[in-house]
Amino acid sequence: MPKIELSKAYDAKGVEDAIYQKWEESGFFNPDNLVEAKEPFVISMPPPNVTGILHLGHAFENSLMDVEIRYQRMKGRKAMIVPGTDHAAVATQARVEDNLRKEGISNPRQDLGREELLKRIREYAENSKSVILSQIRKMGTSCDWSRLAYTFDEKRSEAVNEIFKMMYADGLIYKGYRVINWSVKGQSTCSDDELEYIDQKTVIYTFKYSNNFPIAIATTRPETKLGDTAVAVNPKDDRYKQYIGQKFVVDVGAKAPLTITVIADDEVDINYGTGAVGVTPAHSPVDFEMYQKNKEIGIIPVIGKDGKMTEEAGVNYQGLDVLAAREKFVAWLRKNNLLIKEEESVHSVGTSDRFKDVVEALPMEQWFIDVNKKISNKGRSLKELMREAVTMGHNGDASKVISITPDRFHAIYLHWIDNLRDWCISRQIWWGHRIPVWYCDDCKEVFYSDVNPVMCPKCRSKNIHQDEDTLDTWFSSGAWTFSTLGWPEETPDLLTYHPTNWMQMGYEILFFWMARMILMTTYALDDIPFKDVYIHGMLRDKDGRKFSKSLGNGLDPIDIIEKYGTDALRLSLLRGTTPGNDMRFYEEKVEGARNFVNKLWNISRFIIQSSENSRIVATQPEAKTLADKWILNKLNSVIALTTQEIDKYNFSGASEYLYDFSWNDFADWYLEISKVEGNKEEILFYVLQNILKLWHPFIPFVTEEIYQTLGAGKLLMIEKWPVASTSQDEASRAEMEIIKEIIAVIRNLRSENKIEPAKMVSVVVIAGDRIKLLTEQSEIIKKLTRLEKFTILADGQKPANSVGAVVGGVQIYLELAGLIDVEAEKKRVEKEIAESEKYIKGLEVKLGNKEFLDNAPEEIIAKENEKLSSAIEKIKKLKDQLSSLV
């Protein structure tokens, strides 16, 4: 076999696409083809929104998923990533509408109509979908493309309808009149979790409705006071309790005079503000709750869906924007001497995270999921199911507990559940799953149907119509782990691959998504959606800012891949990250990772090109020298450590161990030693193939490319993960460390004494009982420190004209050609003595402490004693050196 020529530098761009194609064509992304594997390991890919192209955050997530799945595949599991995309209802429609407005279509819904607008959105979605899928391939993610899903495809829509039907039948989904969050710009509801709170300067106005009204109230929204129907006070408040139950008629300029009832409510804080709350049932969720407890007070909506004042607000206000109405109402209060106080303040207002406008609280009939109602056949509410899954386990089954990494998100999740209110699932946008409920125009029957029914099932009338609204996008993504596996049918996939094993997500969608998946799965499947959740932080730029369009600091992962290669990008995202914490990303990191990838390439290049035959070495070769023993020993440790860290989802830690072993131990030491000792092909290939395997999940392309060059005849992707051998030769490991240290010390002496690297020098060592070790390893020391003469003595004196050091009981003397600078050398040795003395003193104090000796474990004490004696020995020899300098 002819020698294989490898290029000097690794060309990621030139090989990656072909490698991915090879993997894909092999069929092994599909676990059904992993015939030897038994136990499944499944990750549902969080489906990216079809709102555009992928960003670095997606590259990060893909790296996390793929490192885990490739590891599991090599560990012999039926490993699968189920890929997909999310139609992302509001987000996508908002994006397309924005684009259309930029094209001059000022009101897309009105101007285009439902069908045409949906067509435009579909085109946009399909386009970004195909871009997204090619990007995922570029990132090297080993997805099972045969199971590709889309939240809005037929199969997933079926699942959505089925869950709706079940919940509807169980009375968990209901249509209710409530105060909801309304985006005027988006003309749709938003759920509580879709709000982004921002601080806003505001004025708190304290006023009375009329001169004869006995209680003053305060508000930041005076215009809503045109719809007040009550004032709430604390029943224990002596100032006001006499008024409870009384009604006052006041004329504030609304369509009709308002009847204000004074009601009691324990929630009212006596000491806050005036101690009384003006109740506006129509425009405050809190006030609406009071209204529900005291329906007799009535409810008057004064703001409409268009964000303008309604007819109820009166002729003076009708049609005005809220801000204009506010000004006008405050002016009226002022004019009538009803305004008591104006104070500047800051409060937070909810804005729609998609449409970006401040939401209005409006009363409306909407669809909700009741999270508190006991489910008939389960005896627990959805809230309780959501709690159970992360505490005692689903149905109290300890094997069905969802674990969260890092642990602290556990408490955050539970806290969120405690504050959870009924989930508003209906949206007035068009892009999404239409609510599968029909209305009969004649008999008013309301009925569920997953097909287009021809008539009312009750009165057989054909005058029927479907609900206009669509479902919140999280309704469909909540079912993702099982809808992708074929549910509601009981498919083999569902039986084999669900619950899934691992889920990664950013903390920002913990509530949106994780909670909803748990809700949907425990309810519909009576199971958990996944076993382990890994929460990651957000990527930030070099200055710690979020990546965002408006800041213009975004980086396109594909550009980075073009420049540095996918492996470099992946490694840069995985190194130096901690679960749950944000991480900074910048090009220098990728550059460093690219350098490593190239280093690995060149390690391989050296090994392959210095051998006649590339090959795979099946079993651990025999170690012939100390260095051999050492590197094999180190390899076994790094196998164990890497495995252990990945098992803890500490990908960063695993990569650190591997990086250190590959670059320092293997390349800088062992490869150099191999040039001295020679005849190491077997071990070199053996170690190489093992680090390729260990690195594969992190940097799949370069490792596969090299592995194929070795002539394995099999894809690295499906090779077995290395297993550490148990024999640990600690003695040879320690001996090698001494040799390395001696070499380092000689190099240091050369450098300190300004000896040019090319110059050959002579060294004398007084080795004591290390004489055998040093004699055996003398060639390595000689070559790696460039010695012409290396004299090893059992005992002796410091040679004249030499500088020295002490390592592991061995005295090392570098002979200098000319006269040495005695003063400088004295200084150097003295400094070292001083450092050692300080060290010894610390140890002596410790070991002289009776309490330490009484309390510390024996092994710690033994260790400290050992440290002390070797330090004393060292200092003695250093002092000898010093005295012989004079």
Added chain:
RNA sequence: GCGCGCCUAGCUCAGUUGGUUAGAGCAUCUCGUUUACACCGAGAGGGUCAGGGGUUCGAAUCCCUUGGCGCGCACCA
């Protein structure tokens, strides 16, 4: 208001249940003889682990506290 995270070398970050003279990468300085690699090699400098207090034989690590940065939730009459 309640809660969470972070503060370790110039920068970005590791640091596992408390136990080597606290580590890495980048940057900096000095120097380039090698059977792969200058996307490289050899050597070096650089830290009161945010401040204070405590527990302990022993604290970067546990507790309290102060300060700074960031975040979540609630309130927002």
